[in-house]
Amino acid sequence: MIEALVIVIVGAPTAAGLGAWLADRRLATGLAFAGLAASIAAGVLLAGIVFTRGPVRAWDGLVVVDALGAYLLVLVLVVALIALAGSPTHLAHEGRVGNFLAHDSGQYYALLSWFVAGLAAVPLLDNLGLVWVAIEATTIVSALLVGFVRTPQAIEAAWKYLILGSIGIGFALLGTLLLYASSIGVLGETSDALAWTRLTEIAPRLDPGLARLAFLFALAGYGTKAGLVPFHTWLPDAHSQAPSPISALLSGAALAVALYALARFHLVTVAALGPAFSSTLLVVFGLLSLAVALPFIVAQGDVKRLLAYSSIEHLGLATLALGFGGHLALLGLSLHLISHGLAKATIFLAAGRLVAERGSRRIGRLAGSLARSPADGQAFVVAALVLAGLPPSSVFVAEIAILFGGVQAGWGPAAAAAAVILALTVAGLLFHVVRMSVGPPAPSGSAGPSGPPAPLGERRSPTAARALLLAVPLSIVVIAGLWTPSPLADALEQVTVVLGGGRG
Amino acid sequence: MSIASALAGAGSGPLLAAIAALLGGSTLAAIAPRSRLNPRGLSLALSAVACVAIFVLGMTVVTSGTPVGARVGTVLGFALIDGRYDSLAGLFLIILGAAGAASSVFGIGYGAHGGSGTDRTAAAFPVFLASLALVFGADDAFAFLFAWELMALSSALLVVGSRPDRDVARAGYLYLALTHLATAALIVAFAILASTAGSTSFGSFGQAAASLPPLSRDVVFVLLLLGFGTKAGAIPLHVWLPRAHPVAPSHVSALMSGVMIKAGIYGIVRFGLDILGAGPEWWGLLVLGIGVASAVLGVLYALMEHDLKRLLAFHSIENIGIILIGVGVAILAVGDGATALAGIALTAALFHTLNHALFKSVLFLAAGSIQAAAGTRDLNALGGLARAMPVTALAFGIGAAAISGLPPLNGFASEWLTFQGLIGAGGEGALSLIARSAVLLAVAGLGLTAALAVACFVKATGMSFLALPRSKGAADAGETDRTMGAAMVSLALACIGVGIAAGPVSAAIGGVAEGLVGQQRTGVSELGLVAVPVVGINAVYSAAPLAVLLVVAAGATWLVGVRRRKARRSATWTCGIVPEPAFEYTATSYAKLIRLYFGPILRPAREVSIELHPGTPFPRTVRYRGQVSHVIDERLYRPLHRAAVGAAELVRRLQSGSLQLYLAYAVAALIALLLIAR
């Protein structure tokens, strides 16, 4: 039964993608939605099984899904749904502005479906080598998506994303190789030498030198994919030039998937060398990401780059939490990833609409967006307040848990530094949000016509549906900030145990 | 988790539920679409009733002394609302109840004048009240931080919601950013305490603080002072206050000045005295220093303002300074074991907190009604409103006399107690010589503040209400409607009432102080007087009899001398020229002498441009522009801001666009890792 679910989760979007590649716009949209719907159904079912009955195995160990894997699967699929639901409106605008032709939307939905399939595969795979292959595949597919719009900036962003991403992830392959070499020394050349389930068991007997080297390379490799400073340089360009649904998927899910892979390596290294080595590195890189993202957020002019750097900052915080370890910090981490995924996806869609309507990304020219387009403007402001970690949002709860857990785990000074940097970053973020939402609407000589529906027959989804699309995820995050339903609490608890946080 | 697992007092459980229901109802009412029934008014009415309930709860807790508690909802293992209202929290509930009720009632009328901002943000007002009530009772670190941030967010929304234009947005942003920075300090301090205590409840923080090594106890104290000091608006953390308060609608400014900045005071008292316990002497001296600085600089800058609400905002800083002087002496005394002195000083501070909430609210509400009637807040454009707006004039006058610390009103009673604390500390043997000298210098500081406050409010009252109106708006201003009048008059009467009943009120507050520092010596002697033992011998201020005697003496003189005589009215003597409003002193000229006397601190700059009739030596127009440099803003915040933006620009050059350079970063980082971390 598990095998069937796994096939549907990964297979459905892939098949839909193949179909969509050739189909016209309307059929492609239908196929993409169908594929994702099937995948979500199977994914939720699988996650339910895992959370109620514990980890499952399939194809004698090729696929193993534990609580962490199920949690990530749900995160990926939910963010994918938000991104896909936002695509029709976005494509309608891009079509009107003439950035790409009608037949392209078929390719867009195909690539999007493959991208989702790749992301969904990662949490299911047990073999770290295959995890690497899946992540590399998502990188390349998303490279095509980042450069989907034929503008010079998009090409530049995609090119950098491809080259830096491939080289960066090459280091991760080296890390996987070194781990494989050390595990062969213990297990001999068996098929599950790279299975993280087996690896955590035999970890104490691994060669410490190799394990240390392996983690360093993995940190460099998956750090690139997760946007950790100084490997982050591709992220602001890629996330800001990509179509906003794709940015939503990249920021919301792809970064989390990369962090998941890094977490697997971290768990193995902790089992092999004890927590000191890898935790210190994670804390250092977490703090570095927080610190370097700060000036880019404070002195930023482009709204999408602002959101990209906010992703770097949030992933820095997540890495920090992973480094802190301990029950409270990891519980905060698990809540933080899902909240960030939802909120960041929503804010990218809202920002995308505001930019599309105003025809400019400059924060200065976007002033008065609350007055101009209340629905998207309000969603943008609420999402920004949620991301900033102001009370009614679960990001606030997660941040408090992470900082308190950090001090409890003995990382007092690091937690203090993180708290200050977070506060400064929030100050910077709010400055731009206030500038954008309030203030007199800038003179309306905007380039982007927001007039009649797309001439190419591209139909924008009705405004009520668009507003609902933005409202639902935000309300989830706000409610999660006020009350943790028991199933969610239980799931987060299991994820924390897997991450090494131990019982509450 | 029952809604209110009341710790004690059967009556208070349902009261908590009632308050929650009322505030919830008013939030929904505010969000309701524009129905025939005015949702904004309904929401404010419900809020007013809720505030009355809060006031009653506060009274029951303070008088009965039995704490009341409620624990609702859990988020990720933390308690969302975990209230435990002991007598200290009860006192702050009383303050919230009184000021909140008056502001809500005022808001109803004020809204009709279109002065209180868009309807959407009206929903934030009840949330703001609820968060204030939660902050004062929070007994758990997370619940406290949740309420604290919610308070900041809802008040920021109210500030920005009033008028969506650029400088309002900037003021709202600066406020939210600085409060958030202060909260970072709080989070770290709570984290340190929680990790040593093993739990996030404030109850367990007490032992945890005791077991902390001295250095980290000092770090925790400084962090808490930073966090709570910013919310209280003490110098040098005050920059947001004079920008945010004047911009908010008046009934919100009244609540922010009257109650919200008191959350900072509540925090310092709760942690400085209740949880952290005795500390080294420099703790008390630091708070005392901040208090004196805030008091003197606050009132000095207030004197130089001619925007009425900015003037009142700076005065909030001054009064926070006076309160912190009391708290500083209390912390100093607790540190050195002089509990009697600590009792007096803390009672003085808490009493002044109550008084400030009353008279500052009435002043802000009056300023709101002036703005609604005359259309401007600029003192140089007001004048002569007493005839047109007698109710507002009377309320503002009483508020002004109270804030200037004139007997027999409430402001004098608490300042008198603060002076007793200071002079008592000067004579207290337990304190070190340095502390006693500092405290006596604080006496001079407080005296200076009182005198400057008198000057400032003679200016404010005189320029707004007396003589001839200086602008058309002021000339045809009419009295505000009844609800606003009622709110103002009720608060003014409260100032007089508390002033006269200073004995019993300070005895009750003494009970609250006793709960914290173990001893209080403000008793009520036989004639309903306030007896305060300073170093053994009683010093007495009997408010009630003095008030009666003053009224009788003044009444007698008035009857004998003035009433029967019919006064002939004729033009004011202005050396024979027909008098015009232009001859009158304006707010700027009134403060000129003080601006010169305190030149070194204020560094006034002025610019006079005279434009002559072409070809003749006769001036056509004389333009005067003077302004005072706010030394802390110029010397501390502006350079900091410039350095931060400069550094940000510098770091942003890292992302220079060259692919090759990006790869070089990555490779360099990897090599560094390989070399260092092997």
Next chain:
Amino acid sequence: MTIDPGTARELVDACAAAIVLLGVGLAATRSIGRAIWLVAIQSSLTGVAALGVGLATGAGHLLIGGILAIGVKGFVVPLVLGSILRRSALRRERHPLLGPRVSLVAAVAIVFVASAAANGAVLGASVAASRALPAAIAQVLTGLLIVMTRRKALSLVVGLLVFENGIALTAFSLTYGMPLVVELGVLFDVLIAVVVAWVYARRMLDVLGTTSTDRLRSLRG
């Protein structure tokens, strides 16, 4: 057919030496056309070395891996890159960030650093460990050097390929290569990467008119 381990070792050593030489050549050359062929040969050599060890140890996946490496990286990739080269006017790396002489010196220096690192590393013994590891590490570093010092998009792809060869050689020399499934995955990813690079190179020519990365510096801050 199997060959005895002795000759397998000589074959591997020869391939390693050749690969190092090709690497140095790649670092020095300024003509993109020649660079493409050099990298194609280098990839094929890694395939040959894999075949050699596969035959010696009878490991099936090494054989398949070797053949596929030769096929994909030896023939398909050069064809793809060649098609782009024909369309773009510039055939030479006019002024790379490092002059030819300096990059030559750098390449040689890399070889020494790599051999020092290889011997220094405490690694499990395996039949091909003797000469392949330093060569592998050298290719990884040379690949990075090329990407960091070239301006043309195609040169960057060549650098990427050298980097991938280095990693494949490391994999094969450290642990007789990865499990088959992973080996195939890696090859598949390299192939798609090159195809996508081809797509973007072509789009660069259409939109920007040149494949030089100097035009790709507009996204800052």
Next chain:
Amino acid sequence: MIDPIVLQRLVPGLVQAALTLLVAPLLLGITKRVKARLQYRRGPSVFQPYHDLAKWWSKESVESDASGPLTAAAPAIVLAAVFVATLLVPMVGARPPLDGWGDLLVVVGLMALGRFVLALSALDAGSAFGGMGSSREVAIATLVEPALLLALAGAALAAGSTDLGEIATLGAASGISWYTPALLLAAAAFAILAVAETGHMPVDNPDTHLELTMIHEGMLLEASGPRLAIFMYAAQLKLVLVAGLFAAAFLPVGVATSLTPLALLIAVCAALAKLIGGAIILGVLDASLAKLRILALPGLLAIASIVAVIGLATRLWLPA
């Protein structure tokens, strides 16, 4: 019958009240007379102020048409404030007439109340002179009050309480040992401030009507008839209040500690002697000093503050 304790406190109180009310204008007369004599002029009789008050009292009251209700009410409040303040200061008996109602801080507070209402009513007429006088009055007060409180704090610390009755009783009882250097320095500071507070040279010239130099007079410019009389009488009463405060805190010799008529008589004589002595000194100062420029005032009042601070420092750091 009234029991003796109440009697004991009531009699000195009534005597003091009567004394202060009656002698106030006389002190002003003596000051003016001394000043005139020193200027080789005959000068008006010492009872001239009584005649002036009577004259003003019977004149018609003229109000500015710009003024509001405050102008009528202000004189009553100012006089009441000063009068109640005098009842809190022990001049005849060791305990003040209103014993247990207020201490020296309440006296300072009542003086501030008087100043607040006077300064406010000065603005009501809308003339520049009223504004000028009022702004100067409050500006000088900001320089006077801190030093005043420091000086009085010196006396309070000497007696251990801010209650004037306690200070006077202890001062009278401890005889010569009461006059420690610290107390003398506080007394000196208080003396300088007393001059500023009562509006005499070198701070303010009470006799001038030159618009640009008058401070206290400037505020009364618009007052006329009974209102002017009340304001002037309040000013004279304030002179008695300040002199009495000085005597009670720093020169408590000859204060009646028991009810015997003899002690009462001595106390009254001592009080009269002190008040008249003070008036004479003020007269001498008026004649010999020139008026300081308004911007130079901080210098003078800084001296007073420093003296007060030194007084407190000697008390703390070098106790006898």
